[in-house]
Amino acid sequence: MIETHDHISSAFNNELFHLNNTLLEMGRTLENMYEKSINAFDQKNDAASKEVISNDEKIDDLENSIINQIQVLIAKRQPMAVDLRVLVGCTRIAGYMERIGDLISSVNKRNITLIEYNIENEKKDIIDLFSSAMKLFQKSLDCFARKDFKLAEVVRSQDLDIDKQYKYFFNKLLEKMSRQSKLVVPGTHMLFIAKNLERLGDHATNIADSISYMATGEVKAPSRPKISE
Amino acid sequence: MIKEQTKLDIDNVDVFYGKKQAIFNVDLEIKKNQVTAFIGPSGCGKSTLLRCFNRMNDLIDICKVSGSILLDSVNILDKKLDLVRLRTKVGMVFQKPNPFPKSIYDNVAYGPKIHGLCEDISELDEVVEKSLKSAGLWNEVKDRLNEPGTGISGGQQQRLCIARAIATNPDVILMDEPCSALDPIATARVEELMQELKKNYTIIVVTHNMQQAARVSEKTAFFHLGHLIEFGNTEEIFTSPNEIKTQDYITGRFG
Amino acid sequence: MFDISLYFIFLLGLSSYYIGKNRAKKNINLITETGGLESHYGMYLVIWTILPAFIFYLIWSVISNYLIKEATLGSIPNDLLPNNLSMQKLFLDSIIVVAKGGSSLSKVPEISVAFYQNFAFYSTLGKSISTISISLISFFIFYKKIDSNVRAKNFLERIILVFLFISSIIAIMTTVGIILSLIVETTKFFQDVTIFEYFFGLLWSPQMALREGQVAAEGSFGAVPVFAGTFLITIIAMALAGPVGLFSAIYLSEYASKNTRKIVKPTIEVLAGVPTVVYGFFAALVVGPFIRRTSESFGLASSSESALAAGLVMGIMIIPFISSLSDDVINSVPQSLREASFGVGATKSETIKKVIIPAALPGIVAAFMLAISRAIGETMIVVMAAGLSAKLTANPLDSVTTVTVQIVTLLVGDHEFDSTKTMAAFALGMTLFAITLILNIYAIRVVKKYREKYD
Numbered sequence: 001m002i003e004t005h006d007h008i009s010s011a012f013n014n015e016l017f018h019l020n021n022t023l024l025e026m027g028r029t030l031e032n033m034y035e036k037s038i039n040a041f042d043q044k045n046d047a048a049s050k051e052v053i054s055n056d057e058k059i060d061d062l063e064n065s066i067i068n069q070i071q072v073l074i075a076k077r078q079p080m081a082v083d084l085r086v087l088v089g090c091t092r093i094a095g096y097m098e099r100i101g102d103l104i105s106s107v108n109k110r111n112i113t114l115i116e117y118n119i120e121n122e123k124k125d126i127i128d129l130f131s132s133a134m135k136l137f138q139k140s141l142d143c144f145a146r147k148d149f150k151l152a153e154v155v156r157s158q159d160l161d162i163d164k165q166y167k168y169f170f171n172k173l174l175e176k177m178s179r180q181s182k183l184v185v186p187g188t189h190m191l192f193i194a195k196n197l198e199r200l201g202d203h204a205t206n207i208a209d210s211i212s213y214m215a216t217g218e219v220k221a222p223s224r225p226k227i228s229e
Numbered sequence: 230m231i232k233e234q235t236k237l238d239i240d241n242v243d244v245f246y247g248k249k250q251a252i253f254n255v256d257l258e259i260k261k262n263q264v265t266a267f268i269g270p271s272g273c274g275k276s277t278l279l280r281c282f283n284r285m286n287d288l289i290d291i292c293k294v295s296g297s298i299l300l301d302s303v304n305i306l307d308k309k310l311d312l313v314r315l316r317t318k319v320g321m322v323f324q325k326p327n328p329f330p331k332s333i334y335d336n337v338a339y340g341p342k343i344h345g346l347c348e349d350i351s352e353l354d355e356v357v358e359k360s361l362k363s364a365g366l367w368n369e370v371k372d373r374l375n376e377p378g379t380g381i382s383g384g385q386q387q388r389l390c391i392a393r394a395i396a397t398n399p400d401v402i403l404m405d406e407p408c409s410a411l412d413p414i415a416t417a418r419v420e421e422l423m424q425e426l427k428k429n430y431t432i433i434v435v436t437h438n439m440q441q442a443a444r445v446s447e448k449t450a451f452f453h454l455g456h457l458i459e460f461g462n463t464e465e466i467f468t469s470p471n472e473i474k475t476q477d478y479i480t481g482r483f484g
Numbered sequence: 485m486f487d488i489s490l491y492f493i494f495l496l497g498l499s500s501y502y503i504g505k506n507r508a509k510k511n512i513n514l515i516t517e518t519g520g521l522e523s524h525y526g527m528y529l530v531i532w533t534i535l536p537a538f539i540f541y542l543i544w545s546v547i548s549n550y551l552i553k554e555a556t557l558g559s560i561p562n563d564l565l566p567n568n569l570s571m572q573k574l575f576l577d578s579i580i581v582v583a584k585g586g587s588s589l590s591k592v593p594e595i596s597v598a599f600y601q602n603f604a605f606y607s608t609l610g611k612s613i614s615t616i617s618i619s620l621i622s623f624f625i626f627y628k629k630i631d632s633n634v635r636a637k638n639f640l641e642r643i644i645l646v647f648l649f650i651s652s653i654i655a656i657m658t659t660v661g662i663i664l665s666l667i668v669e670t671t672k673f674f675q676d677v678t679i680f681e682y683f684f685g686l687l688w689s690p691q692m693a694l695r696e697g698q699v700a701a702e703g704s705f706g707a708v709p710v711f712a713g714t715f716l717i718t719i720i721a722m723a724l725a726g727p728v729g730l731f732s733a734i735y736l737s738e739y740a741s742k743n744t745r746k747i748v749k750p751t752i753e754v755l756a757g758v759p760t761v762v763y764g765f766f767a768a769l770v771v772g773p774f775i776r777r778t779s780e781s782f783g784l785a786s787s788s789e790s791a792l793a794a795g796l797v798m799g800i801m802i803i804p805f806i807s808s809l810s811d812d813v814i815n816s817v818p819q820s821l822r823e824a825s826f827g828v829g830a831t832k833s834e835t836i837k838k839v840i841i842p843a844a845l846p847g848i849v850a851a852f853m854l855a856i857s858r859a860i861g862e863t864m865i866v867v868m869a870a871g872l873s874a875k876l877t878a879n880p881l882d883s884v885t886t887v888t889v890q891i892v893t894l895l896v897g898d899h900e901f902d903s904t905k906t907m908a909a910f911a912l913g914m915t916l917f918a919i920t921l922i923l924n925i926y927a928i929r930v931v932k933k934y935r936e937k938y939d
Contacts, residue, residue: 005482012481078440080467080479217469288826290741316829323827327820330843340828343838390824397828 012077016086019069023090026062026097027141029055033104034137038130040108041193042123044115049108059101066094082214089214093144096203096210100137103196103203110189117186122176125169126190126197132162133197133204140207149215152208162201169194234261236401236431237282242296242306244277244286244455251277255296255457257450259401264423264432266446266463268439270483273452275435279403282433283319284312300401317344320394324406326386328378328393333370336378336389337361340397356396363429364392365422384415388422395430402426404434408441420445439479443467451475489612490541493619497534500623504529507630514630520637528636531643532626537619541611548607552600556580559599666917669910676904677705682911684708688874688885690894690905705908707915709876713791713884717870718859720795720880721802725855728799729806730848736807737814738836749811756804760864767797767869779881789871792880798865802855809854813847814840846931853927857920863888887916 007013033052040048070087073079079087119126136158143151170191177187213219237259244252252274259265267275277286284305286292297304305315317340328336337357340346347353357374361367366388370381378389387407394402404423408416423432423445436442442449443463450460451474459466459475470476477483508514508525515522557565557576566572578588583600630636674682685706732752736745772793779786817840825835841848863886871883872893894909 005477007481008483009481077481080439080443081470081476083480084468283827285823285826288823313829313831316827321823321827323820323823325820327818327824329821329824329839339825339830339838343828343830343834393824393828 009077012073015069015073015077016083019066019073019090022062022066022069023093023097024141024145026059026066026094027144029058029062030097030100030104031138031141033059033101034134037104037108037111038127038134041111041114041130042127044111046112046115049111052108053105056101056105059098063094063098066090070094085214085217089210092210092213093207096206100200100203103200107193107196110193114186114189119186119190122173122187122190125172126193129162129165129169129194129197132158132165133200136162136201137204140204140211143208143211147211147215149212152212155205155208159201159205162198166194166198233263235259236261236301237433238297238299238302239278240297240299242278242281242294242298244274244281244295245291245293246289247291251455252281253455257457257460259431259433260448261431262427262429263447264427264434264445265448265450266442267433267435267450267452268437268442268478269452269458270478271437272454274455275450275452276405278452279405279433279435281306282401282403283316283321284310285321287312313344317397318399319401319403320397320399322387322390322394322402322404322407325410326383326390328386328389330377330379332375333361333378333381333389334374337392337396339393344397346397360392360396361389363395363426364388365418365425366392382415384411384418387411387415387419391419391422391426395426399430401431401433404432406435406437409437416441439467451478453478487608487612489615490538492616493534493537493541496619496623497530500529500533500627501526503627504630507627508636511631511633514633517633518635518637520635524636524640525630527640528634529623529626529630531640533619533623536622537615540618541615544607544611544614548611552603552607555603556596556600559596561593561595564593663917666910666914669907670914673904673907673911676907677911681705682707686876688890690890690908703905705904705911707912709874710885710887710890710912711915711919712876712878713870713874714860714886714888716791716878716880716884717795717798717866717886718856720792721798721859722852722856724796724799725802725806725859726852729803729851729855730810732803732807733810733814734836736811738832738840749808752804752807754804755800756808758801760801760862761868763797763801764864764868767793767865771797772869775881784881786881787871787883789869789883790881791870791884794866794868794870795880797869798859798862801862801865802858805855805858806851809851810844810848813844813851816847817843849927849931853924856923860886860916860920861888863892867892887912 007016033055036048036052039045040052070091073087077083136155139151139158140155143149143155173187173191173194177183235258237257239255239257239259242252242255243250255278267279269275280286281294281298282300282305286294294306296306298306300315300318304310305319329339331339334357337360338353341353341356347356358367358371361370366385369385370376370389378386381389387410391402391407408419411419420441423434426432434442434445446463448460449463449466451458451466451470451472453474459470459472461471465471466475467479470479503526505522505526507529508520508522514520514525553576556579557572560575560579564575566575575590575592578590579592579596579600582588582592583597583604682705685704686708687704687706688709690703690705732748736749740748768789772788772790775790775793775796776786776788821839821843822835825839830838866886866889870885870889872885872889873883874885874890875882877884891909891912894905894912
């Protein structure tokens with residue numbers, strides 16, 4: 001837990017509470033988009049994918065609202081120590097979430113293209129990757145909701161698993177594509193989807209890192225252990 | 230050459246007002262040519278400690294100080310110490326600008342005059358000009374040195390008081406909430422001046438304004454109820470303090 | 485003269501407070517609309533019930549008093565009327581005394597006495613009736629007015645303003661009156677004695693004019709020795725009280741502990757409460773003889789009445805003025821100035837000399853001025869200890885006299901009111917007044933020039 005006592009200024013407390021709620025809403029919206037994307041991919045539902053893409057606007061709006069709130073808070077409260085770190089952390093988290101939104105809509109754009117191809121053999125691997133990234137993202141959201149920076153360590157370690165999973169899928173698909181030329185077009189799209197999901201996992205980790213920064217003031221080294229592609 | 234030379238070594242200092250203990254066992258090292266800020270809620274003892282450094286507490290009968298404070302390895306709490314010499318070495322600037330009701334010139338010349346620091350008038354003129362220049366006030370007052378020091382603006386008065394303090398060529402300047410009676414522009418001027426002055430002097434500033442402490446100081450000490458809670462680099466104190474009490478105070482969470 | 489009508493309007497006024505209050509209570513909108521209180525309306529009605537009637541009563545009294553005298557004078561039969569104006573006045577006074585039931589030595593005409601009694605009776609009757617009716621009428625008019633949402637609060641504010649204004653005018657008019665009477669009498673004096681003689685004459689002996697027809701009936705009115713005596717004694721007194729008072733003030737405010745101060749300051753102030761006559765006999769019976777004996781043992785001629793004795797005792801008397809006032813002033817010099825001075829390494833005495841005294845100068849000068857005026861105006865000590873002889877001398881062991889003492893001796897005893905001797909007292913008073921005024925103005929200028937203003 002980061003917070004110790006309430007501020008003397010109750011207005012300050014309320015403003016922080018509102019900021020927190022806006023971030024949680026952004027997280028929930030992303031979660032929702034993400035779940036829809038899995039189904040859309042699984043069922044080749046282009047209408048659902050289009051809906052998810054249109055939802056990205058809402059994410060952008062929420063991000064703007066968060067940045068505005070933080071801006072006003074800094075101007076009004078001149079935050080120090082933990083407050084300062086929370087606001088800096090929230091700024092970063094909002095940025096990561098916005099990029100996660102972009103990644104999800106990019107995945108869905110490729111899904112719409114993939115509908116006309118037969119990808120039954122590769123589907124399962126992608127869905128596995130989807131759910132791993134989903135779990136990671138949900139965990140980082142939990143981590144934020146509970147302000148639990150110990151959970152952040154867990155997120156960090158699980159990101160490695162996704163990287164492995166991606167690497168494995170990448171090599172496997174690349175090999176298939178070299179043998180079956182009809183797989184080149186859908187395979188490329190699937191490679192991008194997999195890459196996006198891997199990036200999504202990275203951002204989820206970044207969110208967790210931001211939370212542990214908020215708690216401790218330590219900025220984690222950006223060079224996280226990574227498996228080379 | 231050691232980069233951070235110790236100017237004041239405060240060791241095991243207790244201060245009593247009668248039976249009430251105001252400072253508990255404080256250990257602190259003030260580095261040379263740095264600005265050290267003392268922060269803490271009212272009544273936390275920061276001003277009391279500051280006033281130990283030039284023995285201003287001697288003016289209060291019931292105030293007793295124990296422990297040792299070494300200024301360049303001389304214990305200034307020594308009963309036999311020459312207070313006059315100490316106070317020329319440790320200048321002080323107060324919360325409210327308090328220029329003497331004399332001319333601007335006489336305000337600055339006051340210290341050098343009573344200590345006989347200058348041989349003749351031209352030397353005194355030089356000291357006054359130099360001090361006023363150091364205090365960043367020379368250009369504003371050079372044409373009206375004979376006007377009363379109480380007639381200039383609050384910010385100028387405070388800089389006049391700084392000029393008065395540095396006219397006796399001290400090593401250390403103590404500032405007791407020097408900007409609390411000033412507007413933001415005048416405050417910015419004084420803060421700017423502090424950055425300039427620390428090249429030649431060691432500055433200790435007591436302030437209620439956390440942002441000010443964060444802006445002007447290299448080291449910050451946080452006091453609470455007479456105890457030194459945390460002392461360290463200002464950057465760390467204001468971004469990630471070690472003590473919960475420090476954090477609660479600087480983030481406005483104090484009861 | 486107090487009569488029943490005044491009691492009446494007073495009682496009516498008293499009850500109208502409650503009547504007005506009740507009236508306001510019944511008028512529900514009144515309080516909310518005018519923002520006043522019920523008691524404001526009580527007072528409002530009281531003022532309107534009493535004030536106009538009372539003013540009318542006073543005016544009637546003054547006018548009727550004048551008319552009654554004129555008319556009575558007219559009623560005196562011509563053959564009995566004295567030709568001299570002041571004799572007429574005396575005669576009239578006797579008539580009034582007889583009319584009021586007294587007796588008079590001189591024979592007064594019955595007819596005039598009866599006339600006076602009649603006039604007085606009807607005048608009093610008329611006055612009472614009209615006072616009571618005015619009071620009643622204005623009571624009813626303003627009782628009704630409470631209904632029409634009149635703003636009693638504002639009205640009361642104005643009344644208070646008028647009251648305060650009149651009070652301050654009374655103080656000013658009194659001063660002006662005193663000065664005017666001084667000027668008038670002084671001018672008369674200077675018709676008898678030349679200004680030159682008064683200001684430059686070296687001989688003061690008004691006693692010569694005691695008997696009419698004496699050779700030196702005019703007396704001598706050279707005021708120089710009198711003022712010289714005054715200044716000599718004042719200088720002696722200030723020479724003692726100035727340093728002692730100031731130094732004790734500095735000790736009290738800067739050095740003494742709180743407890744010492746608590747005891748010493750009131751003790752010094754007790755000195756101010758000792759009646760001057762006590763100082764007087766102390767000076768005459770203890771200090772005077774002591775000084776004479778001491779100076780004789782040094783081979784100096786001295787009388788037991790000496791300027792030194794009076795001056796010293798007077799100095800003791802005015803110490804508390806200087807010390808107490810200066811102490812207050814020094815105390816009000818802000819602590820921050822002391823700290824500033826100590827902060828640059830000044831010692832206590834340097835701080836006092838260079839910072840505190842200059843900052844407190846206006847107050848200290850004011851304290852000195854007050855002490856000097858006290859010394860110049862002091863009479864009792866000098867009468868008892870310094871003597872009456874107007875000698876022009878700078879020898880403090882000699883007996884001298886002062887202005888106030890001369891005024892006392894000039895006015896004590898029986899003399900004619902318009903004799904030169906009496907008017908000389910006014911001239912002395914006027915000069916004394918002028919001197920203190922000039923001293924004060926000069927002191928203000930000094931203060932302005934040297935004061936170091938702190939804020």
